[in-house]
Amino acid sequence: MVNYLCISEKPTAAKRLATALDQQGKPKKLPNPRNLAKVPVYECRRNGDTIIVIPALGHLFSTVEDSSRGWHYPAFSYKWVPSYIANPKHGSRPFIAAFKKYGKDVDEVIVATDFDLEGEVIGASIAKFACDRQLTDVKRMKFSTLTKEDIVDSYENLQPTVDINLANAGFARHEIDWLYGINLTRALTLSIKHSTGRYKLVTTGRVQGPTLKFVADRERDIQTFVPIPRWVIDAKIILEGEEIPLEFNKKFVPTFAEAEKIVSDVLDKDGVVSKISSREFSQNPPLPFNLGSLQSEAYRYFGYSPSRTLRAAESLYLSALISYPRTSSQQFPGSINLKAILKDLTKNDLFKTRANKLLTIPKLKPTKGKKKDPAHPPIHPTGKKAPASLGGDANNIYKLITCRFLAIFGPPAVKKSLRLDIEVNKQIFFLRGMKVLKKGWLEYYAPFGKVDEIELPDLAKGDKVNISSIVHKQSYTQPPARYNPNSLLKKMEEEELGTKATRASIIDILYSRGYIEDDSINATDLGFAVIDTLEKNCPDIISVELTRNLEKEMESITTGDKRREIVLMESIKQLKKILESFYEKEKIIGVTLQEQVQNLKQRQRMLGLCPVCKQGDLIITRSIRTKKRFVGCTGYYKKLCSWSAPIPQAGYASPTKNTCKHCGFPMLTIRKKGKRPYTICPNWLNCSGTPKEVLDNYQNNKAEALESVIEDSEE
Amino acid sequence: MAQCLVCKSTIEKGQYCDAHLIAKKNLEEKYKDWQTAFGKLSWKDYLTRMANNQDIPIGDWAREVADYLLKKEK
Ligand SMILES: [Zn+2]
Ligand SMILES: [Zn+2]
Ligand SMILES: [Zn+2]
Numbered sequence: 001m002v003n004y005l006c007i008s009e010k011p012t013a014a015k016r017l018a019t020a021l022d023q024q025g026k027p028k029k030l031p032n033p034r035n036l037a038k039v040p041v042y043e044c045r046r047n048g049d050t051i052i053v054i055p056a057l058g059h060l061f062s063t064v065e066d067s068s069r070g071w072h073y074p075a076f077s078y079k080w081v082p083s084y085i086a087n088p089k090h091g092s093r094p095f096i097a098a099f100k101k102y103g104k105d106v107d108e109v110i111v112a113t114d115f116d117l118e119g120e121v122i123g124a125s126i127a128k129f130a131c132d133r134q135l136t137d138v139k140r141m142k143f144s145t146l147t148k149e150d151i152v153d154s155y156e157n158l159q160p161t162v163d164i165n166l167a168n169a170g171f172a173r174h175e176i177d178w179l180y181g182i183n184l185t186r187a188l189t190l191s192i193k194h195s196t197g198r199y200k201l202v203t204t205g206r207v208q209g210p211t212l213k214f215v216a217d218r219e220r221d222i223q224t225f226v227p228i229p230r231w232v233i234d235a236k237i238i239l240e241g242e243e244i245p246l247e248f249n250k251k252f253v254p255t256f257a258e259a260e261k262i263v264s265d266v267l268d269k270d271g272v273v274s275k276i277s278s279r280e281f282s283q284n285p286p287l288p289f290n291l292g293s294l295q296s297e298a299y300r301y302f303g304y305s306p307s308r309t310l311r312a313a314e315s316l317y318l319s320a321l322i323s324y325p326r327t328s329s330q331q332f333p334g335s336i337n338l339k340a341i342l343k344d345l346t347k348n349d350l351f352k353t354r355a356n357k358l359l360t361i362p363k364l365k366p367t368k369g370k371k372k373d374p375a376h377p378p379i380h381p382t383g384k385k386a387p388a389s390l391g392g393d394a395n396n397i398y399k400l401i402t403c404r405f406l407a408i409f410g411p412p413a414v415k416k417s418l419r420l421d422i423e424v425n426k427q428i429f430f431l432r433g434m435k436v437l438k439k440g441w442l443e444y445y446a447p448f449g450k451v452d453e454i455e456l457p458d459l460a461k462g463d464k465v466n467i468s469s470i471v472h473k474q475s476y477t478q479p480p481a482r483y484n485p486n487s488l489l490k491k492m493e494e495e496e497l498g499t500k501a502t503r504a505s506i507i508d509i510l511y512s513r514g515y516i517e518d519d520s521i522n523a524t525d526l527g528f529a530v531i532d533t534l535e536k537n538c539p540d541i542i543s544v545e546l547t548r549n550l551e552k553e554m555e556s557i558t559t560g561d562k563r564r565e566i567v568l569m570e571s572i573k574q575l576k577k578i579l580e581s582f583y584e585k586e587k588i589i590g591v592t593l594q595e596q597v598q599n600l601k602q603r604q605r606m607l608g609l610c611p612v613c614k615q616g617d618l619i620i621t622r623s624i625r626t627k628k629r630f631v632g633c634t635g636y637y638k639k640l641c642s643w644s645a646p647i648p649q650a651g652y653a654s655p656t657k658n659t660c661k662h663c664g665f666p667m668l669t670i671r672k673k674g675k676r677p678y679t680i681c682p683n684w685l686n687c688s689g690t691p692k693e694v695l696d697n698y699q700n701n702k703a704e705a706l707e708s709v710i711e712d713s714e715e
Numbered sequence: 716m717a718q719c720l721v722c723k724s725t726i727e728k729g730q731y732c733d734a735h736l737i738a739k740k741n742l743e744e745k746y747k748d749w750q751t752a753f754g755k756l757s758w759k760d761y762l763t764r765m766a767n768n769q770d771i772p773i774g775d776w777a778r779e780v781a782d783y784l785l786k787k788e789k
Contacts, residue, residue: 220734223776223777225774229749256753476771478772595725657779
């Protein structure tokens with residue numbers, strides 16, 4: 001008879017584990033003393049043994065500074081402490097107490113957290129710090145789904161120890177990220193304080209900086225972009241009373257003269273069908289989902305951000321509906337019974353027909369990609385029936401994952417692309433058609449992967465057609481697109497920054513710290529200021545290459561090629577070098593950073609030359625006394641001009657590049673959440689363009705009167 | 716210490732801040748392409764379009780430079 005303590009990752013997972021492990025399927029919830037009341041502790045009986053299952057609550061332990069020197073850098077000494085000491089709001093205290101209480105008397109400790117870097121650290125730190133065990137003595141349950149079969153199977157085939165390399169890599173990552181975060185944040189913040197005396201907390205992290213640089217670089221490309229003109233030839237034919245647009249042989253025509261010539265060549269001429277060609281091609285079924293491709297497909301079909309998709313996938317995993325989502329694998333190991341999953345899926349009306357059809361294929365073979373992940377297979381459904389109550393994001397993601405799973409067994413799709421050329425006075429136009437000849441895997445992936453079929457009109461070679469209209473249209477080369485959360489995540493993946501578990505949250509942090517904004521991601525003033533300053537003075541902090549190298553070093557701990565201590569020392573060496581070069585330029589960095597923030601603020605506020613004194617600039621500013629926003633002239637500071645006017649207080653005010661057509665004052669736009677932006681003339685009190693009602697409503701110096709009336713007049 | 720001619724932000728040396736300097740370079744470089752595309756286009760007409768034509772997808776910083784250069788021409 002053996003007593004086990006089983007460490008689970010979170011409460012929902014613990015309940016599943018306990019229910020699966022208890023022979024009766026009815027684990028006993030142990031009564032707890034008041035201080036542990038929040039912690040569910042399950043007792044299971046199995047083959048005469050007792051298994052106590054207790055959940056963690058994410059990381060119960062974390063790193064804090066081990067020094068009493070206060071806010072300084074470099075800070076290289078740290079210690080692992082309970083998370084509630086590092087962060088008093090963290091609810092880890094009763095959980096740690098529970099592990100201590102039950103960990104004392106058991107014979108064996110089993111880690112049953114998610115099998116990956118984070119999970120290994122959560123389990124290993126509890127076993128080590130709360131249960132006082134050597135990692136070499138701690139057993140491991142390894143599973144990729146939370147189904148009863150997988151849980152029992154992993155319990156019956158316990159790994160003799162936790163994955164010590166993986167745990168060490170996880171510990172090292174936490175320590176290195178902590179070291180970089182705390183030192184860089186302090187260096188930046190103190191640089192401003194030491195050089196200007198002001199306190200402004202400027203935070204950054206090891207991966208955050210380089211990620212923010214991607215956004216800032218892109219924004220700079222957009223803001224300094226100058227397009228080149230080009231022309232599009234727009235021609236139409238009429239067939240059976242219907243106007244059909246034609247494509248011109250060249251997508252874009254580079255000069256105005258050429259565009260003119262084409263139009264004059266074609267004008268009033270008839271066209272002849274000169275060629276009909278077609279091409280058949282087959283399209284292989286898609287690869288199995290890993291986290292990256294699931295996130296990108298979910299963005300495509302549902303517009304979900306990567307972190308939203310991950311949250312939904314995680315809840316599906318906890319409900320045992322899908323396998324573990326944090327995987328990079330595109331290859332199914334032979335150990336998974338894919339046929340059994342398909343059989344289970346036949347019990348679901350939505351997938352029944354497709355699954356049955358696949359089951360008739362004698363040799364089922366899933367597609368296989370290049371990416372491997374030793375820890376987990378590709379994301380797939382477990383086959384367990386989804387409850388009817390499954391709704392919202394989880395339901396969409398579940399369908400997408402299941403349809404993808406079905407599609408990877410399907411035969412190639414065969415498509416036919418058609419092209420019909422129409423020649424008009426030696427200029428070639430064409431129509432495109434598309435036909436799906438064999439649906440293949442598309443049938444299994446539906447409603448996803450839908451192809452729009454386009455039919456060609458019923459025309460034969462030599463037929464005459466009438467060109468009903470021909471014009472050229474001005475077009476321009478386009479600036480590069482901004483990143484969205486999904487493409488930024490992909491960029492991080494490509495550049496090998498962060499891990500599949502951390503990337504989405506790093507993007508979230510950049511949003512919450514105010515460095516980036518909007519779904520079409522733009523760097524904020526603060527984001528720009530930080531990147532600009534660091535680029536000039538301490539580029540190593542935001543170096544993609546250095547960050548990537550460090551990722552690789554950490555990866556080599558996982559594979560056992562390098563020891564944790566060595567990687568830690570190397571990373572400290574690199575950090576030390578960065579900090580030294582930073583310290584040398586601390587003053588200039590502090591001043592520049594402060595100035596950049598100031599500059600950007602000023603640029604944002606400047607409307608343009610003051611039409612009254614013609615020397616100062618009109619700016620949007622705030623009264624120091626009343627804190628109210630108004631427009632004033634910079635000539636005021638030089639005692640040249642005293643012009644000023646009130647403006648509405650609510651919303652975000654920014655300069656427009658236009659001047660008022662009534663009085664010539666530079667105008668400003670006010671954007672208020674949930675309202676249409678509106679443009680006002682700062683000279684509205686004296687401007688002939690101001691509607692009379694505004695002046696009538698203008699009482700108690702409240703420029704807010706502008707808001708209502710101007711909005712109405714815009715309708 | 717100097718000021719950027721376009722945005723008045725403080726700069727160490729020169730006439731333009733980094734952002735407006737890149738924008739100015741782009742503006743000058745692309746002028747040739749515009750001349751080719753239209754057959755002929757004076758520098759002033761080019762700047763006028765860049766500063767005022769809202770259909771042209773030019774970046775804000777580049778437009779600011781065009782606007783500044785145009786005012787200087789006048
Ligand atoms: Zn003035
Ligand atoms: Zn006006
Ligand atoms: Zn500037």
